[in-house]
Each structure stands twice: as structure tokens, then as C-alpha cells.
Amino acid sequence: METDVLGAAQQMDFSLLALFARASLTVKLVVILLMLSSFWSWAIIIRKFISFRAARREAETFDQAFWSGEPLDELFEQIGTRPDGASEKIFAAGMLEWRRSHRQDGNLIAGAQSRIERSMDVAITKESEKLNNGLPFLATVGSTAPFVGLFGTVWGIKVAFEEIAISQNTSLAVVAPGISEALVATALGLLAAIPAVIFYNKLSGDADRIVGGYEAFSDEFSTILSRQLDA
Incomplete structure (x- = not known):
């Protein structure tokens, strides 16, 4: 009997597709x-890398034009x-409000x-908001995917x-296939969570640095307009 069980276990397919099917x-x-969740996370990650690179390139190009010495009205x-x-x-946005703040007599x-x-x-x-769009999903996947996978594992082991109780056979050859099927859920949970956490931290930092550049430009532009107001 035990020899038959071992032979059946050796012939059993343990590929991921076979484990999923069983x-x-x-x-x-x-x-x-x-x-x-993993596929959608990677889609967000790739899209963010592309959009962040474009945002940095656009900011660099505009900074060169802004500090080129060209009159701000002409640049606008x-x-x-x-x-x-x-x-x-x-x-x-700043230039529009600057122009709207002038009365017909030229005074501000x-x-x-x-x-x-x-x-x-x-x-x-x-x-x-545009830069951070999608990042909360990465944070959610990173924090919940391991627990979702653990739930699948616990349910699969149950x-x-x-099935062991029904078959009344506690040999490892009978127990191992069911447990291996259940552990696939935990493995996938970690596979989804680890990249999501890593790239969430990376992309959040990148977004903060890009926004910090916008804020620095806003302060510099405000300083320039303030000098003109004082003059």
C-alpha cells in the first residue's frame, strides 16, 4: 500500500500550473x-518610471529657458x-495671476x-497628485499581499x-502534494509584495524630489516678482 502511494507521488506533476489546477x-x-495585483503593480512601476523621467527632462528644459535671460513676458x-x-x-499659473492683478491704469x-x-x-x-497617482496601490499590495497569500496557504492546508482525514492515510507522500499546493499562495504573495514595497519607497522618494524642485522654482519665481512689486 505504501509502495503504491510513493509511486503515485513520484508520478505526480509538481509544476506551478499543475499545482494551481489541483x-x-x-x-x-x-x-x-x-x-x-502583481501585474498591475508592475504596470504602475513601469509607467511611473517613464513619466518621472519625462517630468525631470521637462523641468530641466524649462529651467534652461527660464534662466536664459529671456524676458518673462516673452517666455509666457x-x-x-x-x-x-x-x-x-x-x-x-503665476504669470496669469500676475497679469490679472494689474488694473487698467497699470497699478497692481x-x-x-x-x-x-x-x-x-x-x-x-x-x-x-499626478506624480503620486497609483503609488497608494503599490503600498496596499506591499502591505496586504503577504497576508492574502497566507490566507490562501492556511485554507489550502485545511x-x-x-482530504487526509477522508483517505485515512498520513504518509508524507499523501500530505506533501496538498501542502505544496497551499504554499504556492504564500510564495505568490511575497512575489507581489516585495517589488511593490521596494518600488513604492523608490518612486515616493523620486516624486518628493520632483515636487521639491517645483516648490523651489515657485519660491524663486515669487522672489523675482516680489522684486518687481517692490520696484
Whole structure:
């Protein structure tokens, strides 16, 4: 009897597809959820790397144009009121409020400086939301995927022990296949969580540095406008 069980275990397929096919419905749902979470996490990671690189390139290009010595009014005319780049949007928001703060006689309306700064702060907040979009999902996957995988493992082991009780055979050859199927869920949970945590920390830091650059530019631009107001 034991020899027959060992022979059947040796002939059993332990590939990932075979383990998934033999798993219970609950474990299959957990595995599918973790795989979808992992694929979506990688899609966010790749998209963020591309968008962050474009944002840094756009900020560098705009900084060169801003500090080239060209008059700000001419630069604003070239950019327009609805630019595409984040740095350009922040600059455009400040320049629009600067022009709106002038009365018909050429004098400035009181409180122009604070309104200009608030306009640029609103533009920075919008760009910050775009940069951080999707990162909360990575944080959620990183914090919950191991526990979701553990749930699948616990459920799979429960089902395996139930099958052992029904078959009334406690040999390792009978126990091992069910446990290996259950452990796949934990492995996938870690596989989804580890990259999500690593790249969440990386991308969050990158987003903070990009937004910090926007804020630094806003402060410098406000200083330039403040000098003109004082003059």
C-alpha cells in the first residue's frame, strides 16, 4: 500500500500550473488575485518610471529657458496659457495671476503677491497628485499581499488535512502534494509584495524630489516678482 502511494507521488506533476489546477477554488481565487495585483503593480512601476523621467527632462528644459535671460513676458507668450509640462503650468499659473492683478491704469491690485503664490501652489498640488497617482496601490499590495497569500496557504492546508482525514492515510507522500499546493499562495504573495514595497519607497522618494524642485522654482519665481512689486 505504501509502495503504491510513493509511486503515485513520484508520478505526480509538481509544476506551478499543475499545482494551481489541483488547488481548491478558494486557493485558486487567491492566486488569481495575487497575480493580477502583481501585474498591475508592475504596470504602475513601469509607467511611473517613464513619466518621472519625462517630468525631470521637462523641468530641466524649462529651467534652461527660464534662466536664459529671456524676458518673462516673452517666455509666457511662447508657452501659452495651457502648456503641457508641469514646470510650464506652474510658471503659467503665476504669470496669469500676475497679469490679472494689474488694473487698467497699470497699478497692481492689493495682495497680488499672495494670490500669485497661491495660484502656483494650486498648480504644484495638482502636479503632485499626478506624480503620486497609483503609488497608494503599490503600498496596499506591499502591505496586504503577504497576508492574502497566507490566507490562501492556511485554507489550502485545511483542505489538505480534510482530504487526509477522508483517505485515512498520513504518509508524507499523501500530505506533501496538498501542502505544496497551499504554499504556492504564500510564495505568490511575497512575489507581489516585495517589488511593490521596494518600488513604492523608490518612486515616493523620486516624486518628493520632483515636487521639491517645483516648490523651489515657485519660491524663486515669487522672489523675482516680489522684486518687481517692490520696484
